[in-house]
Amino acid sequence: MENKKTQVAIIGAGPSGLLLGLLLDKQGIDNIIVERVTGDYVLGRIRAGVLEQGFAKLVREAGAAEKMDRLGEIHDSVEFAFNDERIELELKKLTGESVIVYGQVDITKDMMEVREQKGLETVYEASKVQPHDVKSNKPFITYTKDGKEFTLECDYIAGCDGFHGVSRKTIPNDVKTEYEKVYPFGWLGLMSDTPPINPHLIYAKNNRGFALASMRSKTRSRYYIQVPLDDKIEDWSDEAFWEELKKRMPKSARKNLVTGPSIEKSIVPTRSFICEPLQYGKLFLVGDAGHIVPPTGAKGLNLAASDVATLYKIMTRVYKEGDEKCIEQYSPIALRRIWNGVRFSWWMTDLLHNFDEKKDDFDKKMENSELKYFLNSDAGKKVIAEQYVGLPYEDLE
Ligand code: FAD
Numbered sequence: 001m002e003n004k005k006t007q008v009a010i011i012g013a014g015p016s017g018l019l020l021g022l023l024l025d026k027q028g029i030d031n032i033i034v035e036r037v038t039g040d041y042v043l044g045r046i047r048a049g050v051l052e053q054g055f056a057k058l059v060r061e062a063g064a065a066e067k068m069d070r071l072g073e074i075h076d077s078v079e080f081a082f083n084d085e086r087i088e089l090e091l092k093k094l095t096g097e098s099v100i101v102y103g104q105v106d107i108t109k110d111m112m113e114v115r116e117q118k119g120l121e122t123v124y125e126a127s128k129v130q131p132h133d134v135k136s137n138k139p140f141i142t143y144t145k146d147g148k149e150f151t152l153e154c155d156y157i158a159g160c161d162g163f164h165g166v167s168r169k170t171i172p173n174d175v176k177t178e179y180e181k182v183y184p185f186g187w188l189g190l191m192s193d194t195p196p197i198n199p200h201l202i203y204a205k206n207n208r209g210f211a212l213a214s215m216r217s218k219t220r221s222r223y224y225i226q227v228p229l230d231d232k233i234e235d236w237s238d239e240a241f242w243e244e245l246k247k248r249m250p251k252s253a254r255k256n257l258v259t260g261p262s263i264e265k266s267i268v269p270t271r272s273f274i275c276e277p278l279q280y281g282k283l284f285l286v287g288d289a290g291h292i293v294p295p296t297g298a299k300g301l302n303l304a305a306s307d308v309a310t311l312y313k314i315m316t317r318v319y320k321e322g323d324e325k326c327i328e329q330y331s332p333i334a335l336r337r338i339w340n341g342v343r344f345s346w347w348m349t350d351l352l353h354n355f356d357e358k359k360d361d362f363d364k365k366m367e368n369s370e371l372k373y374f375l376n377s378d379a380g381k382k383v384i385a386e387q388y389v390g391l392p393y394e395d396l397e
């Protein structure tokens with residue numbers, strides 16, 4: 001058994017863990033990240049593409065924004081399409097803010113590189129990772145690496161280990177409440193080196209279901225379609241995907257669809273999930289470890305970033321001012337913003353997907369009326385836009 005020591009032990013080297021680690025380091029707070037898989041495996045997960053300005057600001061503060069600011073695309077608008085009717089939401093005009101289109105894989109890689117340049121320790125391929133004594137003043141993590149057992153002593157543990165991680169399981173069942181809603185469809189995503197169908201993202205819906213046209217650059221597109229939960233990826237050839245996508249895009253956009261071989265294709269389930277509280281003793285849940293949203297509002301990674309912002313401010317106050325009491329502010333502050341994101345993602349999901357068997361004729365009429373109401377007035381558009389670009393971060397008391 002080998003012993004190590006740090007101030008903040010971080011479990012998970014996804015975007016939450018990496019961002020938190022770099023920010024803590026900026027304040028002179030020591031941290032070590034322990035990750036279950038290899039760095040390449042982490043980078044193989046193609047997920048988010050839309051970043052709020054709050055996220056971008058944090059990445060700049062963390063010193064990892066050079067590529068994001070050079071290669072990321074600023075989007076001042078986003079489009080909705082219902083059947084063949086297209087409605088542009090002018091984000092910048094409506095809110096004064098825009099979003100940045102830059103891939104999660106790229107931002108993760110940028111942060112990994114900065115971490116390595118700074119010589120900050122990340123233990124990849126750690127197995128049997130387990131937090132201990134999180135209610136005491138001497139919490140620690142144990143893990144195994146290359147057949148050797150390690151103990152990592154620390155002051156605090158940041159559980160940044162995603163939905164399937166160990167951190168949330170450490171909070172006893174009689175202390176936590178979990179809220180969950182599983183939706184009756186998945187998202188089939190395809191990435192291709194083809195120019196995007198449209199300069200803005202298009203969130204589209206018609207009688208065949210939901211489709212999203214997104215991108216990573218002028219030459220790389222990312223598309224998604226709603227599929228039944230039991231569909232298997234082997235059932236979807238590239239040709240079948242393109243054909244279905246085309247049918248779900250508005251007619252006026254179809255002629256601009258350039259198809260090509262997929263470079264990645266996968267199906268993800270969709271759910272809303274929230275764990276309360278997000279702090280238990282010296283353990284904090286950050287990002288997907290504590291909450292999941294369906295991807296429709298592009299909020300998952302952005303909520304992870306606001307958790308990081310809150311925990312970073314708290315840790316800074318703890319170590320600079322000796323105020324340990326302020327750790328109790330983490331869960332209420334983080335959860336207030338999370339529930340807003342959960343509601344927005346649920347609302348977008350409800351409006352933009354076909355729930356055929358789940359909605360009766362009355363529900364469908366209500367849905368149609370709601371869409372018309374929100375998308376045909378400036379006030380309605382503003383309500384959507386201000387949430388899409390991201391609500392403000394809350395300060396500590
Ligand atoms: P993760 O990315 O899950 O990282 C957790 C890390 O912890 C992983 O590397 C994992 O290997 C590691 N780990 C797990 N268990 C252990 C263990 N026991 N020990 C050690 N390490 C462990 N969000 C947006 O904001 N905008 C979008 O446009 C968007 N689009 C999306 C599209 C899709 C298709 C999907 C699936 C998600 C999308 N999201 C989006 C959500 C976003 O991808 C997630 O919210 C984000 O990955 C959360 O980051 P995280 O670091 O908290 O968790």
Ligand code: DHB
Binds near residue numbers: 049222
């Ligand atoms: C992407 C993913 C989303 O969930 C979303 O709402 C917008 C864009 C993307 O992967 O590009």
